[in-house]
């Protein structure tokens with residue numbers, strides 16, 4: 249090679265879904281009809297009115313310039329109205345809300361804004377990979393806080409050693425949780441806010457699934473509902489899952505003004521905001537999507553979840569907890585080799601599912617199914633895996 253890559257990139261693993269998608273593509277090119285139950289990319293469309301707003305704005309002549317580093321004021325105001333309506337939380341749309349090009353970039357940029365080399369990120373044993381990846385890119389260190397199932401996968405913050413607490417800069421939380429589907433209560437969040445306030449740690453609540461909840465629930469909690477949370481917390485919201493808009497790349501970081509401003513400094517040096525028609529469609533999504541649209545969509549996910557719950561034994565898997573929210577089913581592989589199980593499911597049955605170890609060490613021995621495939625296709629996947637298991 250005529251040039252040398254930075255240590256930063258040489259020490260960074262590929263994002264797990266790059267490898268999974270490459271493996272799937274190879275099989276598809278060889279003619280295999282792969283059923284994808286790996287990524288959490290919603291298969292259902294956003295509300296029709298949202299798509300109409302996008303297309304009408306695209307046709308206008310005055311919509312094509314840069315939109316400003318703080319994003320569109322109209323979108324920020326819509327996020328403020330949304331938080332007020334869902335959670336009763338007041339946000340200043342100028343200083344406490346920053347639009348993002350999907351929440352993933354915001355999470356990574358927040359790690360870069362807060363973590364210096366040698367600083368510690370506190371993560372739970374199971375979590376979305378961006379918290380660890382962002383910390384690694386910032387040359388920080390990871391400390392895994394125990395978050396046992398009998399504590400609803402919420403971290404036991406009192407068990408963190410004092411020397412770790414002193415060097416900790418961010419506590420990352422995510423409920424409804426990917427991959428377990430567990431929820432956090434306001435009491436859980438209040439404990440985390442207290443802990444972070446006591447130790448000067450930024451609490452990052454990554455909350456893209458608060459609108460995806462089951463069994464008659466309306467919406468999951470926001471950390472910002474805890475009185476005083478804004479002193480130490482930000483929340484990342486996203487329209488990817490709440491409004492089936494994953495490809496549109498639209499979200500926001502909301503909460504503590506100082507953290508939002510640090511993120512703005514980071515981002516304004518990296519990107520130049522989003523496309524105005526996307527912001528306008530986001531305004532329509534947040535202001536005009538009815539509760540019944542959300543409930544009907546969640547009922548479809550719930551039916552798919554229940555189908556998988558019933559099929560666990562036939563697929564040689566053991567269900568631990570029935571997910572209460574988010575888009576996933578978390579299951580135990582009795583022989584504990586999640587990677588071998590997923591390799592077999594892909595190559596022998598043509599079904600792509602995600603090895604639990606992608607979500608951290610505590611995920612080893614588990615697999616994750618996503619709920620973003622129509623029922624008949626999901627049924628076909630279940631039958632294929634059951635057949636593969638029965639001939640093993």
Ligand SMILES: Cc1ncc(COP(=O)(O)O)c(C=O)c1O
Pocket residue numbers: 288349350351352353376422426454455456485486487488494497498499
């Ligand atoms: C927990 C969690 N956070 C953040 C994201 C990123 O969402 P987006 O970048 O599409 O807003 C995902 C996507 O699956 C996720 O599961």
